[in-house]
Amino acid sequence: MRQRIGKGSWLAHTEQDTIRLAEQLAAWAKPGTTIALDGDLGAGKTRFSQAFAKAIGVSGVVNSPTFTIIKEYMGENLPFYHMDVYRLSLEEADELGLDDYFYGGGVTIVEWASLIKELLPPNRLELFIEHTGDESRRIVLTGYGEPYAGLCDALHEIGAGG
Numbered sequence: 001m002r003q004r005i006g007k008g009s010w011l012a013h014t015e016q017d018t019i020r021l022a023e024q025l026a027a028w029a030k031p032g033t034t035i036a037l038d039g040d041l042g043a044g045k046t047r048f049s050q051a052f053a054k055a056i057g058v059s060g061v062v063n064s065p066t067f068t069i070i071k072e073y074m075g076e077n078l079p080f081y082h083m084d085v086y087r088l089s090l091e092e093a094d095e096l097g098l099d100d101y102f103y104g105g106g107v108t109i110v111e112w113a114s115l116i117k118e119l120l121p122p123n124r125l126e127l128f129i130e131h132t133g134d135e136s137r138r139i140v141l142t143g144y145g146e147p148y149a150g151l152c153d154a155l156h157e158i159g160a161g162g
Contacts, residue, residue, distance in 0.1 A: 003123075007142050008153070009140050011138055013136045019051040022051035025151070029056055033125075034125070035052075036110050036117075036127070037111050038127070039127075039129030039139075046063070048109075048127070056107060058080050069083060069085065080108075083098075083101070086112040088115070094119055102120070
């Protein structure tokens, strides 16, 4: 059976618009949710991750895991796993046992995910954040399999497509 793929985009004119998208996606999150996050340097990957974490009830500071690779937090109902694989080779990432996170009981966001694409679960939501101005961003969403392809459709239905 062929995997369904959904596509969409979100136009964020301000940081608050990016936060709204993170909150919307967090509302749909369930155990095993995987978000693969890529984008321009300084485009707001970590800011998106912080807003997502806050929306699922993570209290305290969520900062970039650039040097620690993986940070684990507890939300109100779900653990949150925040990864930054920018400094890893594919081989190093493969040795981390990422499947335990991807297929576990929490929600995972992987920054710079395209660097380990071969290790990502087949069903996932990919986001690419690109600069379109001082504060504005275009966020391209690609959902692989369900429920992610459906999320892209739903975002388009609520008027977020651009």
